[in-house]
Amino acid sequence: MPEEDAPEDSAAPRWRRRKEARPREIVDAALTVFGERGFAAARLEDVAARAGVSKGTLYLYFPNKEELFKAVVREAILPNLDMAERLLAGAQGPSFAVLETLLTLFATRILTTRAGAIPKLIVAEAGNFPDLARFYYEEVIRRAFALLAAVLERGVARGEFRPVDVDSTVRLIVAPMLMSALWRSSFAALEERPLDVRALLAAHLDALRRALAPEGGPSP
Amino acid sequence: MPEEDAPEDSAAPRWRRRKEARPREIVDAALTVFGERGFAAARLEDVAARAGVSKGTLYLYFPNKEELFKAVVREAILPNLDMAERLLAGAQGPSFAVLETLLTLFATRILTTRAGAIPKLIVAEAGNFPDLARFYYEEVIRRAFALLAAVLERGVARGEFRPVDVDSTVRLIVAPMLMSALWRSSFAALEERPLDVRALLAAHLDALRRALAPEGGPSP
Amino acid sequence: MPEEDAPEDSAAPRWRRRKEARPREIVDAALTVFGERGFAAARLEDVAARAGVSKGTLYLYFPNKEELFKAVVREAILPNLDMAERLLAGAQGPSFAVLETLLTLFATRILTTRAGAIPKLIVAEAGNFPDLARFYYEEVIRRAFALLAAVLERGVARGEFRPVDVDSTVRLIVAPMLMSALWRSSFAALEERPLDVRALLAAHLDALRRALAPEGGPSP
Amino acid sequence: MPEEDAPEDSAAPRWRRRKEARPREIVDAALTVFGERGFAAARLEDVAARAGVSKGTLYLYFPNKEELFKAVVREAILPNLDMAERLLAGAQGPSFAVLETLLTLFATRILTTRAGAIPKLIVAEAGNFPDLARFYYEEVIRRAFALLAAVLERGVARGEFRPVDVDSTVRLIVAPMLMSALWRSSFAALEERPLDVRALLAAHLDALRRALAPEGGPSP
DNA sequence: GATGAATGAGAATTCATTCAT
DNA sequence: GATGAATGAATTCTCATTCAT
Numbered sequence: 001m002p003e004e005d006a007p008e009d010s011a012a013p014r015w016r017r018r019k020e021a022r023p024r025e026i027v028d029a030a031l032t033v034f035g036e037r038g039f040a041a042a043r044l045e046d047v048a049a050r051a052g053v054s055k056g057t058l059y060l061y062f063p064n065k066e067e068l069f070k071a072v073v074r075e076a077i078l079p080n081l082d083m084a085e086r087l088l089a090g091a092q093g094p095s096f097a098v099l100e101t102l103l104t105l106f107a108t109r110i111l112t113t114r115a116g117a118i119p120k121l122i123v124a125e126a127g128n129f130p131d132l133a134r135f136y137y138e139e140v141i142r143r144a145f146a147l148l149a150a151v152l153e154r155g156v157a158r159g160e161f162r163p164v165d166v167d168s169t170v171r172l173i174v175a176p177m178l179m180s181a182l183w184r185s186s187f188a189a190l191e192e193r194p195l196d197v198r199a200l201l202a203a204h205l206d207a208l209r210r211a212l213a214p215e216g217g218p219s220p
Numbered sequence: 221m222p223e224e225d226a227p228e229d230s231a232a233p234r235w236r237r238r239k240e241a242r243p244r245e246i247v248d249a250a251l252t253v254f255g256e257r258g259f260a261a262a263r264l265e266d267v268a269a270r271a272g273v274s275k276g277t278l279y280l281y282f283p284n285k286e287e288l289f290k291a292v293v294r295e296a297i298l299p300n301l302d303m304a305e306r307l308l309a310g311a312q313g314p315s316f317a318v319l320e321t322l323l324t325l326f327a328t329r330i331l332t333t334r335a336g337a338i339p340k341l342i343v344a345e346a347g348n349f350p351d352l353a354r355f356y357y358e359e360v361i362r363r364a365f366a367l368l369a370a371v372l373e374r375g376v377a378r379g380e381f382r383p384v385d386v387d388s389t390v391r392l393i394v395a396p397m398l399m400s401a402l403w404r405s406s407f408a409a410l411e412e413r414p415l416d417v418r419a420l421l422a423a424h425l426d427a428l429r430r431a432l433a434p435e436g437g438p439s440p
Numbered sequence: 441m442p443e444e445d446a447p448e449d450s451a452a453p454r455w456r457r458r459k460e461a462r463p464r465e466i467v468d469a470a471l472t473v474f475g476e477r478g479f480a481a482a483r484l485e486d487v488a489a490r491a492g493v494s495k496g497t498l499y500l501y502f503p504n505k506e507e508l509f510k511a512v513v514r515e516a517i518l519p520n521l522d523m524a525e526r527l528l529a530g531a532q533g534p535s536f537a538v539l540e541t542l543l544t545l546f547a548t549r550i551l552t553t554r555a556g557a558i559p560k561l562i563v564a565e566a567g568n569f570p571d572l573a574r575f576y577y578e579e580v581i582r583r584a585f586a587l588l589a590a591v592l593e594r595g596v597a598r599g600e601f602r603p604v605d606v607d608s609t610v611r612l613i614v615a616p617m618l619m620s621a622l623w624r625s626s627f628a629a630l631e632e633r634p635l636d637v638r639a640l641l642a643a644h645l646d647a648l649r650r651a652l653a654p655e656g657g658p659s660p
Numbered sequence: 661m662p663e664e665d666a667p668e669d670s671a672a673p674r675w676r677r678r679k680e681a682r683p684r685e686i687v688d689a690a691l692t693v694f695g696e697r698g699f700a701a702a703r704l705e706d707v708a709a710r711a712g713v714s715k716g717t718l719y720l721y722f723p724n725k726e727e728l729f730k731a732v733v734r735e736a737i738l739p740n741l742d743m744a745e746r747l748l749a750g751a752q753g754p755s756f757a758v759l760e761t762l763l764t765l766f767a768t769r770i771l772t773t774r775a776g777a778i779p780k781l782i783v784a785e786a787g788n789f790p791d792l793a794r795f796y797y798e799e800v801i802r803r804a805f806a807l808l809a810a811v812l813e814r815g816v817a818r819g820e821f822r823p824v825d826v827d828s829t830v831r832l833i834v835a836p837m838l839m840s841a842l843w844r845s846s847f848a849a850l851e852e853r854p855l856d857v858r859a860l861l862a863a864h865l866d867a868l869r870r871a872l873a874p875e876g877g878p879s880p
Numbered sequence: 881g882a883t884g885a886a887t888g889a890g891a892a893t894t895c896a897t898t899c900a901t
Numbered sequence: 902g903a904t905g906a907a908t909g910a911a912t913t914c915t916c917a918t919t920c921a922t
Contacts, residue, residue, distance in 0.1 A: 022885090040260055041348050044913065054887050059914065124344030126406035128261050137410050168416070168423035175395035182402075186346035190357050196388070203388035207431035264896065274904045276898085285896065462906090480700055481788050484892065494908045499893070564784030566846035568701050577850050608856070608863035615835035622842075626786035630797050636828070643828035647871035704917065714883045716919085725917065 023061045023071070026051045031072045035117030035185070039069055039125045039132075069121070070135055076115035080105065081143050088147060095155030096212070099173070100205055102151070106177050107201050111184070119178055120185035145170050161212040172211075176204045243281045244295070246271045251292045255337030255405075259289055259345045289341070290355055296335035300325070301363050308367060315375030316432070319393070320425055322371070326397050327421050331404070339398055340405035365390050381432040392431075396424045463501045463511070466491045471512045475557030475625070479509055479565045479572075509561070510575055516555035520545065521583050528587060535595030536652070539613070540645055542591070546617050547641050551624070559618055560625035585610050601652040612651075616644045683721045684735070686711045691732045695777030695845070699729055699785045729781070730795055736775035740765065741803050748807060755815030756872070759833070760865055762811070766837050767861050771844070779838055780845035805830050821872040832871075836864045 029051035033042045044065060048055045062068040084102055091098045110116050126133035148170045155161035183195055249271035253262045264285060268275045282288040304322055311318045330336050346353035368390045375381035403415055469491035473482045484505060488495045502508040524542055531538045550556050566573035588610045595601035623635055689711035693702045704725060708715045722728040744762055751758045770776050786793035808830045815821035843855055 036347065038260075038344065038347055040258075043911090055913090056887055056915080057885075060885070065913075120343055120347075123340055123402050123406050124258065127256070127258055127340075130409070133406060134410055137407050141407065165419055165423050168420045169427075171399060171420055172396055172424055172427055175399040176392055179391060179395040179398055182343050182398075186343050186353060187357050187361065189350070190354055199385055200388045200391055203385045204392055207389075207392055207427065210431045210433070211427035213430070263894090275896090276904050277902085279897075280902070476787065478700075478784060478787055480698075483890090495892090496894080496908055497906075500906070505892070560783055560787075563780055563842050563846050564698065567696070567698055567780075570849070573846060574850055577847050581847070605859055605863045608860045609867075611839060611860055612836050612864055612867055615839040616832050619831060619835040619838055622783050622838075626783050626793060627797050627801070629790070630794055639825055640828045640831055643825045644832055647829075647832055647867065650871045650873070651867035653870070703915090715917090716883050717881085719918075720881070 022051075022053070022057070024075070026053065026058060026061055026068070027071050027075050030068050031076055031114050031117070034069065034072060034121055035114055039065075039121055040128065044068075066129060066132060069125075069132065073118055073122075073136060073140070076113075076118055077110070077140055080109050080115075081140065081147075083109075084147055085143070088150060091154075095151055095158060095160045096209060098151050098154075099148075099208065102148070103173070103177060103201060103205065107180075107197055111177065111180055111197055116181045117185055119181040123182065144174070148173055155212065159214065162214045164212065169212075173208065176200060242271075242273070242277075243291070246273065246278060246281060246288070247291050247295050250288050251296055251334050251337070254289065254292060254341055255334055259285075259341055260348070264288075286349060286352060289345075289352065293338055293342075293356060293360070296338055297330075297360055300329050300335075301360065301367075303329075304367055305363070308370060311374075315371055315378060315380045316429060318371050318374075319368075319428065322368070323393070323397060323421060323425065327400075327417055331397065331400055331417055336401045337405055339401040343402065364394070368393055375432065379434065382434045384432065389432075393428065396420060462491075462493070462497070464515070466493065466498060466501055466508070467511050467515050470508050471516055471554050471557070474509065474512060474561055475554055479505075479561055480568065484508075506569060506572060509565075509572065513558055513562075513576060513580070516553075516558055517550070517580055520549050520555075521580065521587075523549075524587055525583070528590060531594075535591055535598060535600045536649060538591050538594075539588075539648065542588070543613070543617060543641060543645065547620075547637055551617065551620055551637055556621045557625055559621040563622065584614070588613055595652065599654065602654045604652065609652075613648065616640060682711075682713070682717070683731070686713065686718060686721060686728070687731050687735045690728050691736055691774050691777070694729065694732060694781055695774055699725075699781055700788070704728075726789060726792060729785075729792065733778055733782075733796060733800070736778055737770075737800055740769050740775075741800065741807075743769075744807055745803070748810060751814075755811055755818060755820045756869060758811050758814075759808075759868065762808070763833070763837060763861060763865065767840075767857055771837065771840055771857055776841045777845055779841040783842065804834070808833055815872065819874065822874045824872065829872075833868065836860060 026047065030042075030047045033047045033050060036042070037046075044058055045055055047068070048058050051058075058068065062071060084105060087101060087105070088098060110118075122132070122136050126136070145167075149166050152161060152164065152166050152169055156163055180195060180197055180200060188194060246267065250262075250267045253267045253270060256262075257266075264278055265275055267288070268278055271278075278288065282291060304325060307321060307325070308318060330338075342352070342356050346356070365387075369386050372381060372384065372386050372389055376383055400415060400417055400420060408414060466487065470482075470487045473487045473490060476482075477486075484498055485495055487508070488498050491498075498508065502511060524545060527541060527545070528538060550558075562572070562576050566576070589606050592601060592604065592606050592609055596603055620635060620637055620640060628634060686707065690702075690707045693707045693710060696702075697706075704718055705715055707728075708718055711718075718728065722731060744765060747761060747765070748758060770778075782792070782796050786796070805827075809826050812821060812824065812826050812829055816823055840855060840857055840860060848854060
């Protein structure tokens with residue numbers, strides 16, 4: 001989709017542009033297909049078809065299915081992590097506001113996009129593809145956890161949060177967001193009323209605010 | 221074949237027992253194998269081998285792989301749900317204590333047993349086996365959610381909890397437990413320090429207590 | 441084909457017998473197909489079809505194509521080597537007669553049977569399947585060379601042969617037989633007059649007799 | 661692309677040379693790659709890479725893989741055959757010396773060069789590419805055999821050799837040389853002591869001299 | 881002439897399921 | 902009831918060949 005900015009007719013070397021766009025198109029198609037079927041059950045043929053190329057072309061850009069998957073994760077998750085890290089680095093306001101921004105970011109950039117399928121994919125395949133699990137653990141989980149831990153520590157240091165077990169609290173913060181992502185992948189189709197992510201996020205933030213408030217002090 | 225050593229005529233109880241025990245043995249083996257490889261990647265051959273029967277025998281008791289999986293879920297989860305429901309029905313003390321008991325029950329009866337693999341299995345396969353998803357949604361999730369909703373409503377009614385968005389709060393309660401189960405299935409092997417479920421549960425209960433405390437009032 | 445010796449109707453457990461016969465039937469079919477197309481180009485589908493089984497059945501008996509090939513070699517070559525070794529062990533007459541018997545054995549048991557395709561197969565695939573090459577080198581070539589070396593040394597010791605460079609002479613003895621095998625696999629179809637193995641063997645033995653005769657003495 | 665560094669206008673000799681040299685460079689690369697992997701397993705991509713051109717360029721000079729292979733054979737073998745025929749035509753000394761020269765020629769110009777891989781290639785692929793087999797049979801084998809037959813007949817006519825079965829004897833002469841070539845392609849890598857071609861050639865010539873010597877007369 | 885992106889037919893292997901014994 | 906031999910559909914990956922640039 002990034003290629004829309006140039007008109008097709010202006011002597012554009014369509015082919016050259018194609019080559020540069022291909023990997024992204026394929027990764028994009030792969031995200032969709034993997035999201036729908038899971039990694040193992042996804043057929044590369046379907047990925048190719050959706051990307052508008054042949055099976056063989058996939059292998060021009062990715063050496064195998066697993067590497068294609070890694071590329072999908074990289075493309076869909078890492079930019080958001082980068083953004084989150086920049087956000088924390090430049091943060092100046094109260095720590096709870098940072099937390100709020102981060103969770104909102106997750107809710108809007110991951111949960112409600114096709115990237116929301118990735119947690120399910122990882123959970124489903126980690127056991128069978130240890131390589132994948134390690135890659136995700138190192139590149140995503142560690143970084144995300146460190147980020148949240150930093151926010152918590154910042155809050156405690158500034159007297160905004162009561163002292164907490166950081167590791168456990170990071171998990172408490174993440175869990176509902178993750179669960180929402182998994183829910184969407186697994187049961188969303190079965191429910192009459194779709195999961196109200198906005199309400200859940202509000203309730204989560206509300207609960208967190210109370211849980212993190214310093215003893216006796218006001219809510220953060 | 222171990223049953224041959226008992227004479228057939230003396231009431232042959234061992235053999236009879238065996239025959240009746242078969243389904244359970246198979247389900248048990250299946251839980252292990254599914255837990256290790258995931259539903260799709262699990263080979264019925266391995267299930268049969270672990271149960272000490274032949275592949276063909278599996279089909280005497282279960283019409284196909286999917287039904288076997290349902291049986292696994294039924295066997296591993298439903299008894300715990302029954303117990304939880306009975307527990308709530310007979311509860312008399314403070315609602316938070318009920319909540320505490322339920323979560324502790326989950327932590328000890330599911331999280332740390334082979335049944336802990338089931339959430340991952342469901343998450344992984346729900347997309348490809350809508351039947352399975354529906355079954356689990358109806359038989360497990362709905363009941364579990366209703367149970368927790370009942371506890372929350374009881375607490376609010378008794379003035380122990382502040383009024384909350386019940387649906388969202390149920391999810392907040394469940395999420396960390398679920399995430400622990402998924403974590404074990406996916407990343408436990410990669411971590412030097414294993415996830416400290418006990419600490420997480422404590423932190424979670426602590427946070428919940430604060431989050432549910434009536435405004436201005438004491439912790440529940 | 442070995443099953444013809446028992447009448448089909450005599451309550452024979454056809455199935456059991458089948459299981460025992462299968463590997464040989466498959467190996468037999470494989471020898472033919474490999475011989476016709478070469479190892480790499482042979483399609484397991486064709487092997488299965490010729491053996492009268494399905495593709496899957498192949499994998500019940502052989503873990504992969506390469507092992508099937510090894511089985512083919514084992515079945516087709518090793519019994520003849522065994523026989524040759526026994527022959528030498530029990531030999532009492534003149535050494536040249538032993539040599540003559542061995543070469544005749546090769547000409548009749550290998551060259552003119554489907555086993556004659558094996559040298560070509562090995563030559564063709566040794567480069568791409570080092571495993572295979574090693575297997576053949578250890579199990580066949582080494583043994584065959586040792587056998588012929590023993591005959592030569594016996595002849596020299598008994599004064600029947602002049603002293604020779606044993607290693608080179610072994611190769612001189614083997615080469616024409618091998619070349620005949622390769623010829624049949626490669627060019628036989630192109631020739632109007634087929635290669636006269638009998639004449640070649642006679643000429644070879646004649647030449648060998650003269651070449652091995654002790655200086656000044658009579659032909660061996 | 662290395663040609664860009666020369667100015668286009670100054671007779672651009674390098675570029676012109678390059679253009680004419682292309683086919684030879686490609687054939688040369690192909691000989692190496694075919695020799696290493698065999699015809700079927702060789703990838704034209706590797707040939708192209710080694711020749712320093714693109715895959716597409718191959719098809720400017722050769723219509724397909726098979727024709728490229730024929731070109732390789734032509735280039736590597738035919739000049740040597742030409743030389744051998746000229747050698748025989750101009751021969752004046754004893755016939756055995758001619759034979760000796762021819763075999764030595766083979767040992768030095770084929771066996772120890774990259775061309776030594778060709779016999780293996782032909783043997784391996786003759787079955788699958790009858791066209792190739794016919795080409796090689798007509799262009800190489802027939803000519804080589806005729807050459808040696810002529811030497812033998814010359815020797816017999818001059819009383820240097822005893823009368824022999826010419827066709828068989830030609831094969832006896834060729835076989836050890838051929839076998840050496842095949843050996844190098846197949847098992848050389850497995851042996852601790854490499855095949856001593858010089859010793860084999862010496863033993864072969866020695867044996868031939870004895871085998872061809874006229875009855876009762878001196879060695880030729 | 882030269883390039884290299886794109887194609888798609890083709891083959892090994894796996895495993896849920898069947899059914900003759 | 903129990904067995905396990907047999908099946909064959911399904912899927913990843915490779916590479917000779919083409920052709921727009």
